[in-house]
Amino acid sequence: MNHLSEEQLILHYYGEEGDSATRSDSLSAEAHLEECEECRSLYGSLQRVLNVVDSLPVPLRGAEYGGQVWKRIEDRLPRRRRIFGISGPLPAPWRWAAASAAFAMLLVGAFLAGRFYPPARKPVELAIAGSGSDSQTGERILLVAVGDYLERSQMVLIELANANPKASLDISSEQERAADLVSESRLYRQTAAHTGNTEVASVLDDLDRVLMEISHAPSRLSPEELEKMRQRLEAEGILFKIRVLGSNVRNQEEPASGNAPATARQKL
């Protein structure tokens, strides 16, 4: 009788059944262990050793740990280059692109002013957006809007990530907000694409996919379904990406807010 090697026993312990060959190996390992006292004893010893290793406690962290780490590192994060602005001398081929982007941004800024500002103030805001410092005003409005958008998206995701239901969970409220956010995001993604900011566009694309998935999920999720959704959120790293982008946007907002129109801040 051919005994199982230590390596085969280790693979069997971890259930490494990547392909059909390994699966049949695993079945035959199982059958062999049934029959062979010697291998069973070796396997038992391996299990006991690895169970002892398991007794080393892993420090557990609560759901708020992510936020705590973020707070600790936020001040150490480097300020990145302007996100929606293009600063410094540009290579010649980019000048036309920058000019087109600035124009597109101005249009979007004007549109946003109309969309988000209280109706009574609309003419004032549009007038500001259309004044001499057009692109700067448009940029400020856009930054405020994107920052707000990211915060609201983050709240939806955090609520789902931190939910800990014993039974099925009704996520219809989160779905409604996710659907609203999806319909809102198109404009920001277009703007980011127009300005050639692939980093922002990419995060907004990822976020859009996640929000779409949430809005199209069943309105009641079992704990298992919720866990699967959480794992997908984790695999996408979407919360981290939002925090990074949100931090960048805030960094850009702060210097801009000093001379921003008061109404732009009041909106938030």
Place this chain on the structure above:
Amino acid sequence: MTGNEQDAEDVVQESFLRAYRQLGKFDERASFGTWLYRIATNCSLDLVRSRKRRSENLAPADPEMEDPIVSLPSGDPTPERHAMSGEIRERVAEAMNELSATERTAFVLRHFEGMCIEDVSRVLECHPGAAKHSVFRAVQKLRRALEPLVSSAK
């Protein structure tokens, strides 16, 4: 991987800082989790190497620190159990310390994090066969080191 909680905290912070700085380099086709694990693994390995250079001990040497195994809830908190769990903890930490940095990382990812060999190899940026052998070597070493303890405790 680092062998103590404070270092692990530092690694977590450093990993996210690095991830932030390198976010532009992230390949969208790859899994974000694996990418982040790779950064965390590199941070851990950097820390372990720098500690080795300074010839510091891997295991926490602070006698004031609470023994995590002793602090686990137990239905039988006898002095013998405390002594035994303290000894086990010490021996497991020693055995882990005897592993090479790559073996320890591969083992932690496979055993504690539950990653498949394929993902371990992605994190370690090596061939799956090499990752598998790192796990094998780690388990074999742990077994040799801990088997006498396990047998005596049976």
